[in-house]
Amino acid sequence: MKKGNIYTTNYIDTFIEVAEDTKVSCGTKPTSKVNRKTIAEMQYEMLVNNPYEYTSDDILFQVFADRNDLTKAEYKQAREQFFSKGQPCFRASPLTKTYGFGIHADSNGKVAIFGMETELYEKLQNDPKLSKTKAMRTSKK
Numbered sequence: 441m442k443k444g445n446i447y448t449t450n451y452i453d454t455f456i457e458v459a460e461d462t463k464v465s466c467g468t469k470p471t472s473k474v475n476r477k478t479i480a481e482m483q484y485e486m487l488v489n490n491p492y493e494y495t496s497d498d499i500l501f502q503v504f505a506d507r508n509d510l511t512k513a514e515y516k517q518a519r520e521q522f523f524s525k526g527q528p529c530f531r532a533s534p535l536t537k538t539y540g541f542g543i544h545a546d547s548n549g550k551v552a553i554f555g556m557e558t559e560l561y562e563k564l565q566n567d568p569k570l571s572k573t574k575a576m577r578t579s580k581k
Contacts, residue, residue, distance in 0.1 A: 446520070449496040449529035451545035451571075455564045456530050458556045459575035464540040467555020479503055480534035484553070487535075487543075491552035496530055496545065497523065536575030544570075 470480035477485075482503045486494060494502075501519050504510075510518050530551070535541040540556045544564050554561040564570060 446523045447526045448523065449500055449527055450549040451496065451529070451551075451573075452549050453547050453569065454545045454571040454573060455567070456536055456543040456545075457565060457572060457574045458540055458542055459537040459577050461577050461579055462538060462540055462556075462575075464538070464556075466557035467540045467553075470534065470539055478534075479507070480539060482506060483533060483535055484539070484541075487541075487551065487553040492546055492550040494551065495549045496543075496551055499551065500527055500529075531573060531575050533575070537578050 470478055470484050472478065472481055483499055486499050486502065501515075501522055504522055505515060505518065508518075530536055530543045533543075535553065536543060541553045542556060542561050542564065543551050543553055545551050554564060565572065
């Protein structure tokens, strides 16, 4: 989505469901690689530790900033540059494609994560007030 010259990955009142071709049957915590946390692990930690505190844009930019060792002083300009072109949203995240998590965006665009095996996932999936969209498939049909 685009607002003026800035793109956004934020959703409002939307539930991103797990990809049709996920290989897991429940939400599975991402694991670290050798010496560095993965993008999925960084996103997971922000979502689990701060439900409904951040927007999708906030999380995606923070992961980018952390992976690129940006200082707080660099954030404003880097964020503008980061969102000056379209970025993949949580539909393309390994959390929704591979690790079995759905992402709920509330009426303020703040997001939280839910394992596909949970009652809350099912409740959000069946909520008629929410827009639903599936995560992108991992493989082509």
